[in-house]
Amino acid sequence: MNRRTALSHLGLGAASLTGLFAAADGSKPKRILLRSSWQTVNIGDIAHTPGVLNILEQHIPEAEIWLWPSNVDNGVDKLLMARFPKLVIVKGGEHLKEAFETCDFLLHGSGASLVAERDVIRWSEATSKPYGIYGITLPPKKSSETKAVGEEKLAKTIEVLSGARFVFFRDSKSLAFAKELGCTSPLMEFGPDGAFATDLTDEEKAEAFLAKMGLEKGKFLCCIPRLRYTPYWVIPEKKAKFDEVKHARNEELKEHDHAQLRKAIEEVVTQTDLKVLVCPEDRTQMAVGKEMLFDPLPAELKESGRVVWRPDYWLTGEAISVYVRSAGLFGNEMHSPIMCIGHGVPAIVCRWAEQTTKGYMWEDIGLGDWLFDLDDEAQVAKVAPTVVAMAKVPEAANAKAAKARAFVEKRQRETMAVLRGELGMG
Numbered sequence: 052m053n054r055r056t057a058l059s060h061l062g063l064g065a066a067s068l069t070g071l072f073a074a075a076d077g078s079k080p081k082r083i084l085l086r087s088s089w090q091t092v093n094i095g096d097i098a099h100t101p102g103v104l105n106i107l108e109q110h111i112p113e114a115e116i117w118l119w120p121s122n123v124d125n126g127v128d129k130l131l132m133a134r135f136p137k138l139v140i141v142k143g144g145e146h147l148k149e150a151f152e153t154c155d156f157l158l159h160g161s162g163a164s165l166v167a168e169r170d171v172i173r174w175s176e177a178t179s180k181p182y183g184i185y186g187i188t189l190p191p192k193k194s195s196e197t198k199a200v201g202e203e204k205l206a207k208t209i210e211v212l213s214g215a216r217f218v219f220f221r222d223s224k225s226l227a228f229a230k231e232l233g234c235t236s237p238l239m240e241f242g243p244d245g246a247f248a249t250d251l252t253d254e255e256k257a258e259a260f261l262a263k264m265g266l267e268k269g270k271f272l273c274c275i276p277r278l279r280y281t282p283y284w285v286i287p288e289k290k291a292k293f294d295e296v297k298h299a300r301n302e303e304l305k306e307h308d309h310a311q312l313r314k315a316i317e318e319v320v321t322q323t324d325l326k327v328l329v330c331p332e333d334r335t336q337m338a339v340g341k342e343m344l345f346d347p348l349p350a351e352l353k354e355s356g357r358v359v360w361r362p363d364y365w366l367t368g369e370a371i372s373v374y375v376r377s378a379g380l381f382g383n384e385m386h387s388p389i390m391c392i393g394h395g396v397p398a399i400v401c402r403w404a405e406q407t408t409k410g411y412m413w414e415d416i417g418l419g420d421w422l423f424d425l426d427d428e429a430q431v432a433k434v435a436p437t438v439v440a441m442a443k444v445p446e447a448a449n450a451k452a453a454k455a456r457a458f459v460e461k462r463q464r465e466t467m468a469v470l471r472g473e474l475g476m477g
Contacts, residue, residue, distance in 0.1 A: 081114045081474045083107065084141075084150050084174075086167045087160030087245075088120030091127045092286055093333035094367040095246060095386025099161040101367070102245035102393075103185060104135050109248075110467035111476065117141055117150050119170070130368060134251055151178055156474060161186035161221060161245035163407065165208050172211060181473060184218040184236075185466070186244045188409045189225040209234050216473050219466055223415050224408040241415050242466045243459045246386050247393040249367060256365075257372030264328070264359045268376040271326040271359075272319060272442060274312055275382030276339040279304055279405045286334055300405075308383060308403070309343035311431050315381060315438035316344065320357040323442045325378060330361040330370070332384040337362055378445055379452075381438045383425075385409055392416070395456050397441050397448035401425050401434060416455045 085107075087100040100118065107116055117139040123131065131138060141150045157174045159167055164187060171182055189212075190205055212218050213235040219242020220226040226241055261267070280297035283289040316327045329340040337360075345353065345360040352358055365373075371390055374380060379397035380387055385406065388398035399421045402410030413422035421437065423430045441448045471477060 081111075081156070081476060082117060082154045083111075083114050083470075083474075084117050084119055084154035084157045085160055086119045086157060086170055086174075087162075088118065088123050088127070089162055089166055090122050091125040092283075092289065093281075093386075094365070094370050095332055095384070095389070097127055097130075097367045098246035098249040098251075098386055098390055099186075099244070101131060101134060101251050102247060102249040103158070103160045104131070104138065105248040105250050106245065106463050106467060108135065110464060111471055111474070113476075114474065115139070117154055119147065119150060121167070126366065130251060130366065155180065156470075157182040158470070159184045159187070163188055163409070164190065165211060168208060168211055171215075175211075175214060181216045182214075183216045183470065183473065184212060186219055186221040186242050187225070188221055188407050189229050190407075205232070212236055217466075217469050222408050222410075222412040224411050228408075238469060240466075241462065243416070243462050244386075244389055244409075244412065246389045247456075247459045248463060249371065249390055249393060251366075251368035252372045253366070253368035254372050256369040257376065260361075260369070261373065261376065264361075265356060266326060266328060266359060266376075269378050269445075270324070271328050271377055272438070273328050273330055273374060273377050273380040273382075273387070274316060274340075274344065275330060275332050275380065275384040275387050276309055276312065276336055276344055277332070277383035278335075278339055279308065279403060281333060282335050285338075304403075305339075305343055307431075308401075308425055309339075311401070311425070311434040312382060313344055313347060315435040316358060317348065317352065318435055318439050319442050320352060320355075322439060325442050326357045326359060328359050328361065328373070328377070330373070331364060332370075332387050334364045336384075337364065379441050379448060381434075381441070388413075392418070392452055392455050393459065395449065395453050397421075397445075397452045399423070399434070399438055399441060416458050418451070418455050421451075 085103060087103060090096045104116060119141045128140060141147050159171055174182060209232045212229060215236045217238040218236045219240055221244040223241050226239060229239060278301040280301055283291035284293045319325055319327055329344045331337045331340060341360055345358060348358060374391050374396055375394050380391045381399035383401045385400060388400050391398035400410055400413050401423045403425045410422055413419060423434050425431055
């Protein structure tokens, strides 16, 4: 009987009776409050949380983990509890108050920036307990505010980072920038995005989807589109205002940013026996994939069934279960490639300035020649040949992915050793 089941049988909430299940030596288990789960409209944002939870489970299994989420709707809470049955999801109010009182350490999870900066400050001011930052990019996302206000906000972020017991940046350019700005956290190093360790699966849905689409294990590549800016305004639940400037930028460059992917698709299906699946990472990308990748293909390729377009959004488990059955992935996104490498699946990344510096983590993990900056025309021309090479020489591609995965796992062990030390666990 696990902790949650036992508490339920006693008529108690999962977060009640602190210390009921103490360590064998009579001491209270260390309790970590993970601040994560930013949104659910993107499988990458979903993946941050189970990835960090998996790393904690592997390397600090004796600790209790409480999750302080921003959003776990669309069934994500059920996915997390199914995979991590001992997890406590903090609901807010009195439950959050209890978390502040009983948790020993706050760990800010992976994200595009110090996403929950205000909550880190809140924790520090209310508890005076330590906190650490795990796998972020710096600086924060650009805002429409004045430069002076932006600089003031960045200075505040550096102040908060300096107060952390450790800061692991998910790309070395962010690490260098933090040092340049005077960040004084006692430990600042490269630390992989938590999503590398995501191991959610949905075998049944994946198998059914692949069978329906005529895709066989190891006989297809995945391709993911992306606009310069995610058009959140087309997702009703986001309630985002239409951004004319971002929309104009998307329209200006969408052909440029997808032409090389279309060329790679055409060359893969004509030069190899592989098929290509055009699939999404977020809920806006099904339409982008159809408009920019599938519809413009020559009629004979579309009619051949060698290129398949997925019309529906999926959650992280089903996506991973499809990725691991593929021969590799390429596209304009970041976290699907991250999840692929985390499972030893080859993955090629295209990036641009609007995506901040996160893409450079590919250089940090030894995959620099699988990273292409689409703002550099010389690099754009190399995308399709590199995808074809990955498809034609799978042994070399798989070995390259496995080496990168091994490096990431080494860093995960090392970063968790730091956290164990902060918890006084040796």
